[in-house]
Amino acid sequence: MKPILTLSNAHHLHERAAAFAKTASDAAESADTAGAIDAATWGAFHRSGLAMAAFPEALGGAGLSEGSRQSDLCMILRLVGAADLCFARLFEGHINAIALVCRYGTRAQMLSLADSVAEGALSAVWGADDAAGLAIKQQGDRSVLRGRKILASGAGLVTRPIVTAASPAGQMMCLLDLARHDNVDLSGWTPLGMRSTMTGAVELSGIGVGPDEIVGVAGDFMRQPHFSGGAWRFCAAQLGAMERLVELFREHLVARRRADDPYQLQRVAHCVASANTARFWVEEAARRLGASDHDAASTVAFANMTRMVTERCALEIMQEVQRGVGLVSFIRPNPIERISRDLSTYLRQPAPDLAMGDAARAWLASTDPVGEF
Ligand SMILES: Cc1cc2nc3c(=O)[nH]c(=O)nc-3n(C[C@H](O)[C@H](O)[C@H](O)COP(=O)(O)OP(=O)(O)OC[C@H]3O[C@@H](n4cnc5c(N)ncnc54)[C@H](O)[C@@H]3O)c2cc1C
Incomplete structure (x- = not known):
């Protein structure tokens, strides 16, 4: 698949991510029907530089897996999640794998993976x-x-x-x-x-x-705070889909001239508040993992609570949008139908009750004021 563009200049990252998100969004419906993402979308992904972005700049990447770049990564995962949650899932796995190799692997392993990705390969965990x-x-x-x-x-x-x-x-x-x-x-x-x-x-x-x-060595995969703390990434992808649903709700209400109705206004307010509640949590979870300014236990607890908040907000948004739009939101090819199916499925992540319970236990065991935990 040569030549593959790499991201030598991180400033272009957001622009390229936005351009790629448009391509992925346009292809999402046919990918859903086919049960596979097409070669053209994969080609656009590699040409955008996003495939290499998690590697350090010295290896042709944009350093996106480094602690200081977590807010950039968060924004990109939201963009891609809004475009096609399936693509975002694959992208998140690819980023996670590169980050693991960069954190625990040898230089030879980093070089080997970077060479493969530059040639068009995809990674995953x-x-x-x-x-x-x-x-x-x-x-x-x-x-x-x-x-x-x-x-x-x-x-x-x-x-x-x-x-x-x-x-x-x-x-x-x-x-x-x-x-x-x-x-x-x-x-x-x-x-x-x-x-x-x-x-x-x-x-x-x-x-x-x-x-x-x-x-790495035995136990590195589940080493904290990165193992549980990294959950913010799938929350960011889910958040992108939630934000897209809220925007589609607005488009629908405006197009149908139904936006003045007080019941619809209440739904809109709930949706905007839920999307932004999730965003505040996800961005802070990303920031904390990158900044390492909290101890591992509270970073993990915050990420676990972010999972809980994101799930709750997503469920509320889907319910409000489906009730506010009505039957057409269940009929293909309305994108609300596909995005709701994808989001409902992707919300099912491992052991959510345990994550919530562990977070509650961590706060109970601390003496921190709740606002500083
Ligand atoms: C689209 C998609 C892509 C995926 N891709 C990958 C991938 O590439 N790599 C990968 O490794 N995984 C992948 N997964 C799997 C993912 O990591 C989880 O394994 C999966 O999502 C777990 O979902 P679950 O609902 O079965 O979880 P569960 O943990 O089984 O949770 C189901 C329910 O059971 C409860 N529960 C869990 N444990 C217990 C217990 N011991 N006692 C009582 N109740 C319990 C939970 O709280 C929850 O209420 C993917 C999942 C999805 C949806």
Whole structure:
């Protein structure tokens, strides 16, 4: 796929992200119908420089995974989430994988991944396991993977994923180099929304893992505050979709001359307040993780509460928009229909009750005033 443009000048990042978001938005409906994002959108993504953006500038990126750039990343995830939540999911996984390699990997691993991405590859973080789980086993004189990953976004498309695998030392991360469409099963991906994320099972048994593949040391993947604190990124993508729904609601009310009705005004007020409530939380969660000005426990607790707030605000917005727009919001190709399906599905993230409970426990265990926690 050469030549791929890289982002040598970070100033252009927002402009390019906005231009790419327009392309992704225009393609979102057909991607939803096809259950896949088309090659033209992927080409535009790579040409925009966003694919490389999470790498340091020295490697052709824009330093987007660095702590000081989290508010830029937040804005871009909102833009892409507003355009197509499926694309935002894949983009978020790609960014997360690059950030993990930059944080815990060797320079050789960073260079190898940067070369692949510059050539058009996509990365991802595949952590979810079936009951058996993915493990590193000894086979003769080499270590190999045994098992598969499930709920792996971009299955068949992603060639440089980070996978988590059990080992005698604990949970390890492996940076793999797969062929496209290798041992992928998408037959179980029949969801309400997020169809074009190509989320499926990937069989990985027999792949050798050595020093080139193993990233960091046992336990790095779930090391805090980054593991739970990074939840703000999917909240930012969800926020983009929420903001788009609220804007589509306004367009509808204005076009139908229904904006003066007091009941609709109340819905609009609730929607705007919910979108901005979520935005304040998500931006602060991003800032705290990047700035490291709070201890790990309170950074994690804040991110966990951000998940709760974002989910609540998203559910309220979807209900208000659907009630305020009515039946047409359930009929294709009205974008409210697709975005609501995608958002409802993507809101389902791991262990939300535990995240909320842990956040509450963390505050109870502290002596901080609530406003400073
Ligand atoms: C579009 C999409 C793409 C994805 N892509 C990836 C990917 O690329 N890589 C990846 O690793 N994963 C991916 N995932 C999976 C994701 O990381 C989570 O595994 C998944 O979303 C969990 O959702 P769940 O509702 O099944 O969670 P659960 O944790 O099962 O939560 C369901 C409910 O059960 C409750 N609950 C959880 N645990 C317990 C318990 N022990 N006792 C009682 N109640 C409990 C929760 O609070 C919640 O109410 C993706 C998911 C989606 C939707």
